[in-house]
Amino acid sequence: MSDLLPAAPERFPAENTSFALAGPAGKLECEAKPASPDVARDAVAVICHPLSTEGGSMHNKVVTMIERSLRESGVDTVIFNFRSVGRSEGSFDHGKGESDDLAAVVDWVRKTRPGAALWLAGFSFGSYVTLLNAVRLGADALISIAPPAAGRSWDFSRIDLPACPWLVVMGDADEIVEPQAVYDWVDSLPEANRPQFVKMEETSHFFHRRLMDLRGVIKNAVKDWLPGPRNA
Numbered sequence: 218m219s220d221l222l223p224a225a226p227e228r229f230p231a232e233n234t235s236f237a238l239a240g241p242a243g244k245l246e247c248e249a250k251p252a253s254p255d256v257a258r259d260a261v262a263v264i265c266h267p268l269s270t271e272g273g274s275m276h277n278k279v280v281t282m283i284e285r286s287l288r289e290s291g292v293d294t295v296i297f298n299f300r301s302v303g304r305s306e307g308s309f310d311h312g313k314g315e316s317d318d319l320a321a322v323v324d325w326v327r328k329t330r331p332g333a334a335l336w337l338a339g340f341s342f343g344s345y346v347t348l349l350n351a352v353r354l355g356a357d358a359l360i361s362i363a364p365p366a367a368g369r370s371w372d373f374s375r376i377d378l379p380a381c382p383w384l385v386v387m388g389d390a391d392e393i394v395e396p397q398a399v400y401d402w403v404d405s406l407p408e409a410n411r412p413q414f415v416k417m418e419e420t421s422h423f424f425h426r427r428l429m430d431l432r433g434v435i436k437n438a439v440k441d442w443l444p445g446p447r448n449a
Contacts (some may be wrong), residue, residue, distance in 0.1 A: 222246065226329070234248065246275070259334060260357070262293070263294075265280075282432055312371065334357040337354070352379055363393075366394070379410065382442045391420070
C-alpha cells in the first residue's frame with residue numbers, strides 16, 4: 218500500500234492525521250480529524266463512503282460535507298477508504314469485507330478513545346454498511362444519507378435495526394436510488410426504530426448545489442445527541 222503513510226497512532230491524534238491501519242484484507246488508508254478543543258465533545262464518528270466500484274472514496278464531496286458538519290458540531294471524525302480504494306489494499310467484497318473494514322476502524326477508535334460515544338455515518342453504499350453493522354458495533358448514533366434501500370443489490374429487509382438516535386436524509390430527485398422506495402422503507406420500520414427522516418426537495422443523489430443545506434440538516438439533527446465535553 219504505502220511506505221508514505223505512517224502506521225496507525227496509539228492515541229487519537231490532536232491534529233489532522235493520515236495513517237495506514239492494519240485491516241483484515243491489508244492496510245486501510247485512514248484520516249483522523251479532531252474537533253476544535255473549544256467545541257469538542259466526547260464522541261468519535263466513523264464515516265463510510267459510497268460504492269467502491271463506482272468511484273466512491275473517502276474524499277467524495279458528500280462524505281466531506283458529513284465529516285465537516287460533524288466536526289463543526291464537536292465530534293471527532295475518522296474517514297477511510299474501503300478495501301480496493303485509494304491506497305487501501307484488498308478487493309471489493311460486496312459489503313461483507315467492507316463490514317470487516319469498518320469493524321477494524323471502530324476497534325482502533327475504541328482503543329484510542331476509550332469511553333467516547335461511537336457514531337457511524339455513511340453515504341449511499343456507506344450508509345448500507347454502517348446500518349448493517351450499527352447494532353453489532355454498538356453505535357450510539359447513526360446517520361444515513363441517501364441509503365440504497367431500493368433494488369436487489371443491498372438487502373435492507375434483514376438488518377438488525379438500531380435503537381440509538383438515527384437520521385435518514387433523502388433527496389426527492391435522486392437519480393440513483395428510487396426516492397419513493399426509501400420513503401416506503403422508512404414508513405415500514407417499527408415505530409420504536411424509526412429514524413428522524415428528512416426529505417430534501419429538488420435534491421439529487423450527490424446533493425448538487427445543496428451541500429450547504431445538507432450541512433444544516435445534519436448539524437440541526439445532531440445538536441441534541443451530543444454528549445458532554447471531551448476530556449483534554
